[in-house]
Amino acid sequence: MRTPTAWTGAALAAAGMALLAAPAPASAAPTPSPGATPVTRAGTSFLTATGVATGQPVRVDASTGDHLYWSFPASAGERHEISATVTFPKARSGTSTWTVEVFDGLRRRQSCTAGAQTPTVAAAAGSVSLGCTLRQVRSWAEPWSADPLPGTYYVRLSVTELPEADLGLPIDVDLLVGADGEGSRDDGELEAPLVPNTKAGTVLAAEPTAAPVEEETGIFDWLPDLGSRWIWSTVGGALAAVAGVVGFALTRRPRRP
Amino acid sequence: MPPTLRPVINFRRSTAVLVGLLTTTALTGPAPATADQETPAEPPKVELVLDVSGSMRANDIDGRSRIAVAQQAFNEVVDALPEETQLGIRVLGATYRGRDKKQGCLDTQQIVPVGPVNRVQAKAAVATLRPTGFTPVGLALREAAKDLGTGSTARRIVLITDGEDTCAPPDPCEVARELAAQGTKLVVDTLGLAPDEKVRRQLLCIAAATGGTYTAAQSADELTGRIKQLVDRARDTHTVTPTVVAGRSACDGAPLLGPGVYRDREAFSEHRWYRVPVRPGQELRASVSVALDRPVNRDHGVLLRATATDGRELVRGVDAGSGRTDVVSAGLRWSATEDRTDEADPTPEASTGTIAATTVCLVVSNSFAPRPGTRATPGMPVELMIDVVASSPAPAAPDLGRGWVLLVLLTLAGLLTGLAAGLLTRWWVATWREN
Numbered sequence: 259m260r261t262p263t264a265w266t267g268a269a270l271a272a273a274g275m276a277l278l279a280a281p282a283p284a285s286a287a288p289t290p291s292p293g294a295t296p297v298t299r300a301g302t303s304f305l306t307a308t309g310v311a312t313g314q315p316v317r318v319d320a321s322t323g324d325h326l327y328w329s330f331p332a333s334a335g336e337r338h339e340i341s342a343t344v345t346f347p348k349a350r351s352g353t354s355t356w357t358v359e360v361f362d363g364l365r366r367r368q369s370c371t372a373g374a375q376t377p378t379v380a381a382a383a384g385s386v387s388l389g390c391t392l393r394q395v396r397s398w399a400e401p402w403s404a405d406p407l408p409g410t411y412y413v414r415l416s417v418t419e420l421p422e423a424d425l426g427l428p429i430d431v432d433l434l435v436g437a438d439g440e441g442s443r444d445d446g447e448l449e450a451p452l453v454p455n456t457k458a459g460t461v462l463a464a465e466p467t468a469a470p471v472e473e474e475t476g477i478f479d480w481l482p483d484l485g486s487r488w489i490w491s492t493v494g495g496a497l498a499a500v501a502g503v504v505g506f507a508l509t510r511r512p513r514r515p
Numbered sequence: 516m517p518p519t520l521r522p523v524i525n526f527r528r529s530t531a532v533l534v535g536l537l538t539t540t541a542l543t544g545p546a547p548a549t550a551d552q553e554t555p556a557e558p559p560k561v562e563l564v565l566d567v568s569g570s571m572r573a574n575d576i577d578g579r580s581r582i583a584v585a586q587q588a589f590n591e592v593v594d595a596l597p598e599e600t601q602l603g604i605r606v607l608g609a610t611y612r613g614r615d616k617k618q619g620c621l622d623t624q625q626i627v628p629v630g631p632v633n634r635v636q637a638k639a640a641v642a643t644l645r646p647t648g649f650t651p652v653g654l655a656l657r658e659a660a661k662d663l664g665t666g667s668t669a670r671r672i673v674l675i676t677d678g679e680d681t682c683a684p685p686d687p688c689e690v691a692r693e694l695a696a697q698g699t700k701l702v703v704d705t706l707g708l709a710p711d712e713k714v715r716r717q718l719l720c721i722a723a724a725t726g727g728t729y730t731a732a733q734s735a736d737e738l739t740g741r742i743k744q745l746v747d748r749a750r751d752t753h754t755v756t757p758t759v760v761a762g763r764s765a766c767d768g769a770p771l772l773g774p775g776v777y778r779d780r781e782a783f784s785e786h787r788w789y790r791v792p793v794r795p796g797q798e799l800r801a802s803v804s805v806a807l808d809r810p811v812n813r814d815h816g817v818l819l820r821a822t823a824t825d826g827r828e829l830v831r832g833v834d835a836g837s838g839r840t841d842v843v844s845a846g847l848r849w850s851a852t853e854d855r856t857d858e859a860d861p862t863p864e865a866s867t868g869t870i871a872a873t874t875v876c877l878v879v880s881n882s883f884a885p886r887p888g889t890r891a892t893p894g895m896p897v898e899l900m901i902d903v904v905a906s907s908p909a910p911a912a913p914d915l916g917r918g919w920v921l922l923v924l925l926t927l928a929g930l931l932t933g934l935a936a937g938l939l940t941r942w943w944v945a946t947w948r949e950n
Contacts, residue, residue, distance in 0.1 A: 301751075303841070348733075365845065366802070398910060401798060402849075426731030428730075449905040459758045459774065460758065462771040463771075487916065487917045490922070495925065498932075506933040506934070509938050
């Protein structure tokens, strides 16, 4: 009986070690997902941004000076990486600075943690690469904070500085939004994702009448919400109990034949 | 030892079940967000405005005349026109052969009315065009806006020209500004055929004033590709236009806004106030974009503040930048805190069992600076987006743990405790036997 219990103990320990040494997510340039249909359009404002999915390549012909908008959905725990290439088929007269900017569903500017967000390119260059890696999307944040939250995100690609004579010249734009990272490990959840309400608004004539107080007190209200922490901790307790029994059994003298 | 075997089996089974449970909870995140698309009642409407003035005769695009290239492009665009798009064609400088500028500057006709397109008729009308007269761009724009009519959706004008307006006044850029300031959302995309500096300036000004784009077309392919793209865009970006609203200079009496998108205008250093009712348990979300539709100094910024009715600031959203850009945007979230005493508008809560909505004031301000000679009126376009959703309460974090490390730690602790207990028992039993 000693051998099986010893094996169980060793297996438990080995599994634990393997889990502890889980590799960090490797950071690489995003690659298009196989079979994704390329997008050949771009919007020109927040309201008309063209929706793209992560891993869906974008290829658009545009003019220098256009402000090109795309939007993509994000969920908690994801880390997005945007890479873009602007190709210049025609000769230009001077250096230009290009920029890829990211905004959340509330049009709040998002920081890039890595990537060439605003590269400057010489007149002779044939193309320029832009990139932006976003922060990990949180599942909940205080209303006053600027943390990235699940919802719609906007990408704007434009040229910020250039000789005026180069405006209107043709460009080719390639863009790809990649996402990695698994579910969020934060507590809390956003009741409604940051998806903009794009309906035409209605001006209210008067302040809305007061809503009746909702008196809802269920029988089980005193119980804590069943979150994942409860499950993890319960499993941990069970494992500890089992491991205790195994440990106790290891010290028993093997039964004489 | 059967007593130890059974727990081991149970342990295996229970881990399988619990690991399954864990995976499901980890995988069910919030669903991917998708904006609910509202299908507008109107078909997309676009009008092509073509310059047929004398200068279009020049043979400088791939060895062909400008008008020939434009005619070919129009034919291809008409052939590739999406079914639902309503297209109109207006020309300028097409008929008057004389030298009287006054008369020549009234020379603009709609050769294809805006509506479902009869391809044969449209192509025939384009084929007969011969470069002739003056370039009344301003008048043509004004007429094109009339052709497109007013309605609830955005309209597009695609202006194709090779020379600057020879008929100002009205200055085409002023006309564009004037059209943009009217109720209907009108976007003018401009295409310059082999443009020189003056033409480029003028077309850039028209495009900027209406939120359109400018393209310099130097070959037939470029011209055709771009017009097709713009006509397609008229269909794709054919959204319901925001409601026009006029913010006040103070919170008192400012328009009370429900969820949705609004348009307004704001001059340099002006403050525009709006009000939004927010009930307890709701969260206010607001974002604002101020467009740079005219030349301004290099650095710019936008500030959106939410204040209580007594002027106390609740939260602010701010963004600033420098250099060329189309809009500067800021956004904010705010929800009433749990503590009733800290609410924005301490409305006397009657004992009738109702909760009144809190009124939050929103103020939009900008730090744009006009360049010398920049017109100050009408103000710059402001797009305001309001949403009121269920608020997300702070997570009540129990004093519990999570993660694989925790499981390993607890298991190791259990194992060690078991070992220690076993050894202790053995020692105790041995001592007891000896005695």
